[in-house]
């Protein structure tokens with residue numbers, strides 16, 4: 001074993017220049033660069049994760065917002081459309097017994113100076129018990145071009161609905177079930193339960209200035225039944241031409257939004273359809289409605305108790321129309337087409353329509 005001499009452990013004398021500078025410690029440039037690169041990588045990763053979380057949260061909020069908007073619109077339409085054809089002919093809120101004899105009869109609807117035709121739902125020129133019969137429900141009848149019954153794609157010029165497609169026939173080959181589909185629906189119901197289409201008649205002594213009224217068919221009875229209305233003006237309007245008739249409703253898709261029909265355009269506007277009247281939007285401009293479809297299914301059943309339900313309705317048979325409407329709604333956020341959502345609902349229309357076969 002070699003023994004270390006004291007000389008072997010002794011440090012060598014440093015060169016002159018090194019002896020002049022104090023010894024330095026720290027990172028080399030390469031180490032520093034690598035460190036920074038690793039740091040940047042870690043930071044970038046963390047930032048992108050953070051951004052992903054933020055974007056995910058924002059997307060969730062927007063999806064929820066869209067879902068909420070679509071659901072609200074669907075709910076409004078569902079609740080309202082199921083009332084289509086409601087008529088308070090039995091006076092359920094007991095405000096119609098005008099002569100206070102304890103019963104609602106045609107005489108409570110008043111009689112003309114000539115004694116007839118004031119309340120004439122079946123259009124036979126006489127006011128009698130027939131006019132309060134469910135078969136003559138004015139909210140399910142068509143008077144002239146005014147179609148009060150539930151109708152898809154209503155033509156305001158004729159009151160016609162879109163063409164129907166038969167999906168089921170009976171043994172005799174007559175149609176039992178048919179479907180009508182479109183982006184607009186109209187209907188009426190007795191919102192104020194006064195038995196008439198409209199919200200209460202004007203007093204007979206009120207002139208047209210205070211109670212503006214349309215003059216065309218079927219309104220030329222001059223604010224007489226089954227149509228009756230008080231003028232109503234939007235709060236900010238003093239203009240009488242802004243009168244709005246109530247109880248004639250509808251929904252339609254127009255320019256990416258859903259419109260609700262709120263009445264006539266003015267008192268000269270006597271039409272009722274998808275392309276006339278005054279409408280207001282019920283969806284916000286933050287969302288776009290790409291599609292709205294109403295799909296009306298009608299089941300026709302013979303209501304003559306001595307016949308089978310699926311028998312063809314012969315002359316004199318009362319025929320029952322049982323209706324339901326499927327509503328399908330597709331929308332997306334106005335600034336983001338990729339957020340698309342579709343919702344649908346089925347509405348059972350509560351008031352069946354009865355038709356006496358001619």
Ligand SMILES: [Ca+2]
Pocket residue numbers: 088091092093094095096192193194195
């Ligand atoms: Ca009533």
Ligand SMILES: [Ca+2]
Pocket residue numbers: 096097098099100101102103104105108
């Ligand atoms: Ca009475």
Ligand SMILES: [Ca+2]
Pocket residue numbers: 119120121122123124125126127128130131
């Ligand atoms: Ca009559």
Ligand SMILES: [Ca+2]
Pocket residue numbers: 189190191192193194195196197198199200247
């Ligand atoms: Ca009414």
